[in-house]
Amino acid sequence: MIQLVYELQARQQTTLTPRLQQSVRLLQMSTLDFKREVAEALASNPFLEDQEEGGAGQDSASGADNAKLDVEGSHDAYAHAGDLHEPDRDAAATNGMGDADSYDEAPEIQRIASAPVESRAYSGDYPATRQNSERNTDVGQWARAETSLQDALYANLCGFSLSERDKCLAFFIIEAIDDDGYLREPLTELADPAQFSPAPTQAEWEVALRLVQHLGAPGIAARDLSECLALQIEAMPEDTPARAVALRIVKDQLERLGRCDYQGMAKATLCSVEDARTASLLIRTLTPRPGRRYGAVDPSSYVIPDAYVRKVGKLWIATANNEAIPQAQINDAYARLFRKTRYDERAMMAQALQEARWLIRSLEQRTQTIQRVAQAIVARQQTFFDYGEVALRPLMLSEIAEELDMHESTVSRATSSKYLATPRGIYEFKHFFTRELATKSGGSCSAGAVRALIQEMIDDENPKEPLSDVTLADKLAQEGIMVARRTVSKYRAQIKYPPAELRRAP
Incomplete structure (x- = not known):
């Protein structure tokens, strides 16, 4: 006989609604990613419009027309019409008050159309005069083309008379060169032999490589640092x-060069110590990354601050960067058209309108959350803005979360890829969160302050007798900060300072 046993288990599980999932995802985005997300929504959702474009012709009297907007099968109200914005042109078109031909042309179009033919001739590469009332500026009027490393090599390659086979090999090599100017892939793996x-x-391959190495600055297309420096010396x-x-x-x-071991270099190269020293000074004038002279700064590496820090009286405060916040709003013309559609045709439009409203609410919530977190950070790090890194106080995410009555994960998302513009520079929010270290007096200091002290000690050291990590730990102990030697080594590496033997002056 078989006996079946059933067991019931109770457990708790948190499920995020689609709206909450969207809010969490948008909060974690950087400002650039968030603006791109909103721009895609503006382009794909007809119920969304840019506030700068839609707010210019707002019809304030259209609010009495709309009481509430229904969604299929739902009794929830969407929005009052008085809270919505509508361009004059959309209002006239919807109410049947005119058509597209009844609108006046833009002032700039009228000015060009009425100008004599000879005055409308090609104006060259310089931007045309724009009126102060025009907000938008064509990027082509101020952007300039940048010549990349590959473009420069291709241009120089055109000066050689090569067979198609040799030219193809050179193309593969040029394409494989990284931003530093190095060819880090094996030659035989650059292309499929079947090609x-x-x-x-x-x-x-070696012949094609030697050709490419002579196309640009000395050191280009080197396979390692040794070959890069050798190519520059040979030039x-x-x-x-x-x-x-x-x-x-x-x-x-x-x-040995990195350790400034002149005795060892002189013995290995069969020269005098003085010649080894002179050669070392010559090598230090070379460029370890020759490709950097070609490449411009990647625009994606720029950051947009989410808040500014300024001093009001004796206190530092954080204010939101409104220019970095996308301005989106509901398009009232499409919303009123939605009201007039038949019930069986509203499903798809209702979903688009709901998504538009969710995005606007998420935008507002994201802005408020980041602003609150920024102000809480600034309030706790007042001494940093007065005295710099050495005055950075210990701070944990849990402290901000408790103060703002938020979950710690929310604060973590609100500080990820977010930046503060301060008089001392632009800092990521997470820069102000640093662990606490004990002192002899029973107090505490932050790890960021210890890193700043180590940097000051190294900057003030004698270049011919650099301070070792043990010496740095002893000097910190004299200041009342108890840290181990390996902790000093870790902090020194974080501020990108080499060990003492590599900092020794030649």
Whole structure:
């Protein structure tokens, strides 16, 4: 006989509604990603419009027309018409008061149309005069083209008379060069051998590589640092002092060069200590990343501050960067058309209108949350804005969450990829959250303050006798800050300072 046993278990599970999921996702986005998300919504959702464009012709009298907007099968009200905005042109078109031909042309179009033919000639590459009333500016009037490393190499390659096969090999090499100017992939893996008939040999790849290395600045298309420095030294005049010694050093003695071990370099390269020192000084004038001279700064690496910090009286306060906040609103013309549609045709439009309203509410909630978190951070880090990194106080996410009555995960999302513009520079919100370290006096200091102290000590050291990590730990102990030597090493690496032996002056 088989006996079946059933067991019931009770458990709690949190389920996020679609609206809450959207709010969480938008809160975690950076300002650039968020503006891109809103721009895509404005382009795809007919119920959304840019506030700058739609608010210019707002019809304030149209509010009495609309009481509430229904969604299919729902008794919830959408919005009062008095809270919505509508361009004059949309209002006239909807009410049947006119058509597109009845509207006046824009002032700029009228001015161009009425101007004599000869005055409308091509004005060259300079931007045309714009009226002060025009808000939008064509990006083509101020943007300039940047020449990339690959573009420069392609242009120089055109000056050589090459066969299609050799040109193809050079193209593959140029495309594989990274932003630093290095070719980090093996030559035989740059292209599928089946693309050539017959498959290129290693010698052919080497010849094409030597050609590309002579197209740009010396050091371009090097496969490692040693080859990069060697190419730059070989490009120098032969009568350059210590040129031959420097070439031998970069090929075999880079490790000793980093430690400023002149005795070891002199012994290994069969030269005098003075020649080794002169060659080392020559090597230090070279460029380890030759590709950087071509590339412009990637626009995506720029950050847009979410808030500004300024001083009012004796206190520092945070104010929202309104220019970075997308301005979206409900398009009243489409909303009123939605009211007039038949019930069986409203499902798709109702969903689009609901999504538009959710986006606007999420936008407002995101802005308020970031502003509150920014102000809470600034209020707790007043000394930082007065005295700098050494006055950075310990701060945890839980403290801000408790103060603002938020969940810690919400504060974490509100500080991710968000930036504060301060008189001392632009800082990420997370920069102000640092762990607490104990002191001899029983007080505490932040890890950020310790990093700032280590940086000051290294900046003030004697370059010929740099401070070791043990010495730095002892000096911090004299200041009452108890940290281990390995902690000092970790903080020194975080501020991107090399060890003492690599900081020693030549």
